[in-house]
Every structure is written in structure tokens, then in C-alpha cells.
Amino acid sequence: MQNFEKIQYAKDDSWLWALLEEAKKRRAAKGIKEEPPFDREDAQRIYEHYKAKQEQRQMLQPAFLALFEPMDSNGFRAVCPTMENCTVEAPTREEAKAALIGELKQRLQARLRAGKILPTERSSAEMVEVALGE
């Protein structure tokens, strides 16, 4: 038990140091020899850049997620586990994708007509296209 706990709580920085070595190797390969000093302002720039990227990513969250998996019969199964819990099967991945989009569009339009969901600035068809676009 003691050993297990010690392993779990180890301050093991080997992974981080390995990343440092990788960065140095790449710098050397590009002929960069001078190491700049530690610079908190540069760190802040990196932080702000990442934060902006994360915020942008959150805004672009897809309306639907789809999983495409090959079947034993050589076809493809497309599953949309979110919201509609929709599954279709088709001989190819592209056909499975098209079938899934078609099915989701129909279901959304039916729910829209039944007043079960409210229209947004994007049409249901656009929402599906955005979500499954690659």
C-alpha cells in the first residue's frame, strides 16, 4: 500500500524534461543555439493566445457529434449519440454520412414543426452540416 501511494504521489517530472529535450533538439535542428531567458511576458502572450483559441473552440462546438464505425459486413454505421440518438447503416462511409445528415434533418424538421424545438439563427439543416463538416 505504501509503495502504491508513493508511486501515485510521485513528483515525476521525467515527461516534462523529455519534452524539453525534444524542444531543444528541434531548436538545434533549425540552427537555433541561443536560449532566450525566461520571460514572463512571453509566457503571458502564449497564455493569451491559448485562451483565445480555447474560447474560439468553445464557440464552434458542433451541434451534433457523429461516430462512424466499419461493420463486419464491410459497410459503415453512423451513430449520432447526442440529442437524437440516431443510427444509420450504409455501404460506404460517405453514404453513411449522407444518410445520417438526411435522417437528422428530417427528425429536426419534424420536431421544429411540432414545436418541440425553437428555431435558431441557423436552420436545422445548417446545424447538421456544421456539425458533420470535416
Add this chain to the structure above:
Amino acid sequence: MPSRVPVQVLSGNCPIDDLPDLLDLSELAEGMERLWMKSVARLDEGIVAEYAATLVKQADGSLKLINEISGDSTNVVPDWATTEPGTFIGTFQTHPRTDEFLPMPFSDTDFVSAIQLREKLSLLYSDDVVCALVRTAATVDYINIYEIKNEFLSFVMTPDMEARFLPNAVWAANKWLARKYGFGLYMGTPNELFREV
């Protein structure tokens, strides 16, 4: 003499907005510097070792580093298990390098162990820079190691990796993760640390 670190900070559940802008760790400075010197004592031979100690609160309220322990160049396991119940505050560790001096902030596993150990104060000394993670009322109780590795990778393994100085990217990742997981993050000298997050 009672610690100069406010009791609320050492409680581990200080509201994050109430954290002080400055941490006075002068009572620990000598001990931290001594362990750093031990870490780089054989630098001339190309050998360094991470050192760690357990941070405890004594009966008079002051802080002390006990259970000093050495590891290897990339890993150390604090001997926290022998701490008297009720006195455990956190840990201290060093991040030395053999080939150059550079301050390397907290690593992925440093965040994980700080959370798993319920450290109220986690201290790190690297190249004359001291960093501190302060547990607050907002700090999470559990963390997924793979999630935190992914966050680190997002900062470090970028297409322009070679154009970046890694410690800058790691410090940016530290700020991001401290905010995400509800820690206060400080950086400064062994005596005085200033709040960054």
C-alpha cells in the same frame, strides 16, 4: 513565531478572490535554498538530483520543512506519510538541470500530486525562482492525468515548438491549469512570491 503566511491561505479553502497578492515565505527561505544547493551540489560532475521535503505547521503556527529526501534527476517522492496528523501543509521540491540553469515550473504530475495529496501549499524551487500552488475553496478534488497531459501538450508540442522557449510555455500552461483547477499560483524569490493567478 506564527507563520507570516495568513492562516486562511494555509487552510486550503480560502476563497480564490481573497488570496493575498504577496506571500512572505522568508521563514522557509533558508531551508529551500539549502535543498536547492544540495540539488546542484554535484553539477560540476554533470549530476543533479531533485530534492523534496514535507511542509508542516508547528505547534506555534510557524512553517517548517521536514523529511528531506532526494530523488534522481527527474523524479522525487516526498516522504509525506510520516507527517504527524493535522500538521501536513504540503510539499517542497526542486527542479534542477545539469546542462543549463533555467526555471522549470510545475509539471503535470506536480499538479496531480498536489491535488491527490490535498496539499494546501505546494512549493517549487528552480534556478532561484520559487513557485507556489495554493489550494483554495475552488480547487478540484480529482484530476485526470491524461487531461492534464493534453493541456500541457497543447502549450508545448505546437508546430512552432522550436521557436519557443519551453519554460515560457510551461509557465503559461501553469497559469492556465491553475485557473482551470482553482489554484492560486505565485512566483517570486525564496522570500517573496507574487500572485499570478
